[in-house]
Amino acid sequence: MASSSPSTGAHSSRDVGHAGYSSNPSPVPYREQPLVYEATGDCWCACKHKGARWISWSNNNPGRRYLKCQRSRVGGCDWFKWFDEPTTPFLRQLLVDLRNTVNKLRRENTRLRGVNADLEQGIEERNNQIHALRNVLRNMAEGGVQNKKGHTGQRTRMLLIIVPLAIFLIISIKLAG
Numbered sequence: 001m002a003s004s005s006p007s008t009g010a011h012s013s014r015d016v017g018h019a020g021y022s023s024n025p026s027p028v029p030y031r032e033q034p035l036v037y038e039a040t041g042d043c044w045c046a047c048k049h050k051g052a053r054w055i056s057w058s059n060n061n062p063g064r065r066y067l068k069c070q071r072s073r074v075g076g077c078d079w080f081k082w083f084d085e086p087t088t089p090f091l092r093q094l095l096v097d098l099r100n101t102v103n104k105l106r107r108e109n110t111r112l113r114g115v116n117a118d119l120e121q122g123i124e125e126r127n128n129q130i131h132a133l134r135n136v137l138r139n140m141a142e143g144g145v146q147n148k149k150g151h152t153g154q155r156t157r158m159l160l161i162i163v164p165l166a167i168f169l170i171i172s173i174k175l176a177g
């Protein structure tokens, strides 16, 4: 492991930036918590805490693990150390491409979920309108039965024209909106 040769493994914290979060979030969930690994003599930071082991997802070091002060974001020290050796240029590019693909699909998935939620809301509103119109139709039809014979036929014919027309108009307006 890289920590056995600190002279080649050590980098300044500037090289890795905020790999693992910020602009390049990890494309996969961590299999292990950052402190769940076997401690060795050189995994302790300047303030005597066991270093947290993270995975870099930067362009220069994708998939490469590093150790960092576990309290670095809340007033700890800036101790930093690579845990793995650098990978090959081919695997580096492959991991960056995979990272970008996963994150792009994630963004697209989030967007489509939003679109889907809007569509579902539209369908629910339309169903409510159709239900309300059906109630109106039923009430009018019931009123029509009580009328005299001559008027009944006329009113039914009117309803058969007006109600479908009203439903059609409302759906058209919703679809256009």
Ligand SMILES: [Zn+2]
Pocket (backbone or CB within 6 Å): 045, 046, 047, 048, 049, 069, 070, 071, 072, 076, 077, 078, 079
């Ligand atoms: Zn520290």
